[in-house]
Amino acid sequence: MHIPDGFIAPQVYGPAYGVAGVLWAAGLRRLRRTLEPSVMPRLAVVTAAAYVLMLVAIPLPGGTTAHITGVGMLAALFGAWQAFLSLSLVFLIQALALGDGGVTSLPVNALCVGLGGGLAARAGLLLRPRAVGVFAAGWLGAAVPALLVALVLGWQPHLARDGAGQPLYFPFGWQLTVPAIVLPHLLVGIADGAVALAAWRALGRGTP
Template sequence: MHIPDGYLSPVTCAATYAIAVPLWAIGLRKVKMVLDEESLPFVASLTALSFIIMMFNIPIPGGTSGHAVGAVLLAILFGPWVSFISVSLALLIQALLFGDGGITTFAANSLGMAGAGAFGGYYLHKLFKRYRFAPFIAGWGGIVLSSFVIALLLGIQPLIAIDTKGKPLYFPFDLVTTVVALAGAHMLFFGIIEGVFTQLGYRFLLKIEPKLAKKRTTV
């Protein structure tokens, strides 16, 4: 789902940064309130794991790729703001060191993969927490929501950035194509992987460290 440089118009990039910057500021304050000596190693380890699994990009039709993220597991254990900041940091390192995702599109990638996934998955887990497979539902729903946001940002480019002949200046595929390709692939494949990862990871971490259940935070 990483959007490279050159795929989004300057207007889109500026708008996503205008939204993301104040959210990052709020998130950093939230992180300082939540993390302590006990939770920090878990957050750091899960952030590193998210970094690794996002590096395994699988090309899909529609000009982009798909992969698991790991944002939802962080969100349901430590709150969506911690997840948002942690996954955003992983995305920044990937963009700077590996060229996986762009610098101009960093805010867009963060809002999609880190923000939408974390908050969407967190509230889905709260909604279904009485059920045994709530983490799976949250993981699946969170990454599918992320894919919709990324698909939307890509798919609107032919509508907002064209030359005098009507040719797209940036990402060339329309919204229908991006939603079907990107969101469809995550609903049918990557979402299942994310759901299984979230379910197993959640159960395993609570088994080895039951205190994590008491450290879960609200927004």
């Protein structure tokens, strides 16, 4: 689900950096006030698990692959803000250490997957019984970011074209990106839900 460099127009990633920058600063300020130091070991382990889980490619019908993001697990255990900040850090390190994703696409990935996924996962947590809510958090944490990424990518050909009318960045519109990206992640969401549920059972009892 990581968008690589070169697929997003500057008129999108420029403002996205502005929005994400404000949210990163606000999120850090909020966490400095509210996060208990005793939670940090668990947070480090779960963030590291999300990083590693993203390395595991799940083969899908049609020859493509997708991966778990762990955003539902992070949001269920620590909240949407922490999911956003943790995933942003993971995306930055993946871009620098592995070349996955990209530096220009970093804020788009962080906003779509970290923030969009985190908020969707928290909405899923409202479902009862609690185990169903946690599974829904994991599933929505995969499905909603996939939709957001598909919408952003499908927007690019409408935004930037050359003199001959050819797309300058990502070339496919929504009619192709939405099914190509969202449908596989409806399946991947099942794995994300199972991981969120397992993490919540192991570490999350008593979390708000």
